[in-house]
Amino acid sequence: MSTAATADASSxxxxxxxxxxxxxxxxEDGEVFEVKETIxxxxxxxxxxxxxxxxxxxxxxxxxxxxxxxMVIEWWNKHEIGAVSNEKELKExxxxxxxxxxxxxxxxxxxxxxxxxxxxxPTLLDCCTSxxxxxxxxxxxxxxxxxxxxxxxxxxxEEDALRKENQWAFEN
Amino acid sequence: MDLxxxxxxxxGEDIINVRDDILSHILSHLSTKDAFKTCVLSSRxxxxxxxIYNLRFEYWGGEYCKRYSFMSFVDRVxxxxxxxxxxxxxxxxxxxxxxxxxxxxxxxxSWRPCCCPVHEDxxxxxxxxxxxxxxxxxxxxxxxxxxxxxCVPTLKKLSICHLLDYNNxxxxxxxxxxxxxxxxxxxxxQDSSLASITVNERPSLHEVSLEVGVDRFLVxxxxxxxxxxxxxxxxxELLKGISSNTELxxxxxxxxxxxxxxxNDNMPCFPSLIHLELGIEACFGWKLLxxxxxxxxxxxxxxxxxxxxxxxxxxELEVVSYMLRNCVxxxxxxxxxxxxxxxxxxxxxxxxxxxxxxxxxxxxx
Numbered sequence: 414m415s416t417a418a419t420a421d422a423s424s425x426x427x428x429x430x431x432x433x434x435x436x437x438x439x440x441e442d443g444e445v446f447e448v449k450e451t452i453x454x455x456x457x458x459x460x461x462x463x464x465x466x467x468x469x470x471x472x473x474x475x476x477x478x479x480x481x482x483x484m485v486i487e488w489w490n491k492h493e494i495g496a497v498s499n500e501k502e503l504k505e506x507x508x509x510x511x512x513x514x515x516x517x518x519x520x521x522x523x524x525x526x527x528x529x530x531x532x533x534x535p536t537l538l539d540c541c542t543s544x545x546x547x548x549x550x551x552x553x554x555x556x557x558x559x560x561x562x563x564x565x566x567x568x569x570x571e572e573d574a575l576r577k578e579n580q581w582a583f584e585n
Numbered sequence: 586m587d588l589x590x591x592x593x594x595x596x597g598e599d600i601i602n603v604r605d606d607i608l609s610h611i612l613s614h615l616s617t618k619d620a621f622k623t624c625v626l627s628s629r630x631x632x633x634x635x636x637i638y639n640l641r642f643e644y645w646g647g648e649y650c651k652r653y654s655f656m657s658f659v660d661r662v663x664x665x666x667x668x669x670x671x672x673x674x675x676x677x678x679x680x681x682x683x684x685x686x687x688x689x690x691x692x693x694x695s696w697r698p699c700c701c702p703v704h705e706d707x708x709x710x711x712x713x714x715x716x717x718x719x720x721x722x723x724x725x726x727x728x729x730x731x732x733x734x735x736c737v738p739t740l741k742k743l744s745i746c747h748l749l750d751y752n753n754x755x756x757x758x759x760x761x762x763x764x765x766x767x768x769x770x771x772x773x774x775q776d777s778s779l780a781s782i783t784v785n786e787r788p789s790l791h792e793v794s795l796e797v798g799v800d801r802f803l804v805x806x807x808x809x810x811x812x813x814x815x816x817x818x819x820x821x822e823l824l825k826g827i828s829s830n831t832e833l834x835x836x837x838x839x840x841x842x843x844x845x846x847x848x849n850d851n852m853p854c855f856p857s858l859i860h861l862e863l864g865i866e867a868c869f870g871w872k873l874l875x876x877x878x879x880x881x882x883x884x885x886x887x888x889x890x891x892x893x894x895x896x897x898x899x900x901e902l903e904v905v906s907y908m909l910r911n912c913v914x915x916x917x918x919x920x921x922x923x924x925x926x927x928x929x930x931x932x933x934x935x936x937x938x939x940x941x942x943x944x945x946x947x948x949x950x
Binding site: 550576 | 613614621624
């Protein structure tokens with residue numbers, strides 16, 4: 414999905430876009446993207462900067478790599494009002510986030526999740542959190558620990574007590 | 586594609602290092618049971634689930650002891666729950682087991698989790714509640730009334746779905762819903778038990794959909810179960826409760842049938858009503874149509890716009906004539922004439938009827 418995103422991103426940098434203003438975003442690792450202001454303001458953070466007139470020079474997007482930023486821009490392009498006329502088509506495209514059992518897909522979604530949180534993009538945040546939730550649904554606690562790489566700091570007695578107190582949640 | 590990542594640490598670690606609100610966002614997508622289970626992951630996770638903003642409980646039957654276990658789980662969650670921003674509260678509670686019906690009733694009486702504060706959206710889906718009560722030998726069914734008191738000032742959307750088990754209708758008992766939610770905008774009720782439903786405080790309703798009544802075909806088949814005058818009056822009272830602000834109103838033909846029984850020139854006014862959808866079938870509902878039209882001064886759109894199976898009988902033609910003359914909001918009207926022999930004559934006759942709406946087109950199917 415990243416290749417397509419880069420292509421999209423570079424085409425949106427085309428200056429023949431009429432009077433649409435372009436914003437310059439720079440990723441943590443130095444990659445530069447030119448994005449239409451109307452698209453980038455899907456990020457509440459960037460919208461705030463534009464509204465406060467702080468978006469005139471390059472906007473540094475710290476904590477987000479160029480690879481992830483390209484994916485974010487692809488998301489913006491797909492979700493621009495009027496960009497995809499077909500609701501079904503959009504759902505289909507979004508469904509690539511549905512299965513993240515594969516580790517590299519999971520990492521992509523985590524990266525997007527962090528970016529969506531940092532840039533404050535509610536729709537993307539919702540999609541990513543839902544994907545993670547879908548992946549942990551029905552998992553046993555051990556599997557969840559493995560999924561999130563959590564080391565329990567409970568001793569066995571404490572955990573048993575929690576389970577016993579709330580029996581129903583841990584049955585079937 | 587990610588060879589470079591292989592040497593890297595697990596990204597899951599990044600996730601759990603992020604702020605708690607993202608984690609509660611993730612957990613809010615899960616059933617409350619799954620979200621709750623994360624409390625044993627580690628001490629950091631112990632209370633994380635308490636900030637989720639959707640509560641979804643589901644119980645699909647099982648052994649008796651499990652039901653208690655489920656209920657104490659719900660009670661426990663509600664007592665530990667800390668978020669002040671609940672967006673959705675969903676409780677599916679299917680508890681009926683033939684071997685312990687009597688206990689089911691006790692539980693229902695003492696356990697009413699609906700009283701917890703809900704901010705926006707409440708769905709109550711019930712089935713077999715009545716059957717449980719009726720099958721209890723020690724209980725005087727006639728005196729049995731189960732009340733759901735829904736008093737939530739911030740509630741915006743309420744769905745109540747209560748379907749009877751038609752196979753077990755001996756001595757059906759009564760349910761009562763009292764809705765006090767002045768900011769309610771959406772109300773959807775589907776109830777085949779003809780429960781008593783009261784709407785207080787004239788909520789600022791936008792959209793209301795009612796399916797309140799007993800399926801006529803099942804009545805024919807089973808016999809005995811008919812809408813009583815009291816129940817029908819209850820339906821009319823419900824209509825009064827929602828009449829003052831509702832803009833979009835949809836009443837299915839079951840509802841219309843029940844209302845027909847209660848109609849005694851006491852139809853409320855609908856000053857805000859813009860869009861009205863009425864389930865009207867051959868024998869039911871027509872009687873109420875004139876009243877709806879008279880009492881809805883701001884109506885812009887009316888459904889149905891179709892008259893089916895017209896055989897050319899006098900009463901049918903009277904209805905067609907009435908619709909055309911009185912529905913000033915009618916844009917298109919379809920007439921489906923069954924008999925092809927009399928069709929040309931009927932068409933001529935119908936086209937000659939005076940029309941209240943100048944722009945109304947009549948089409949024949």
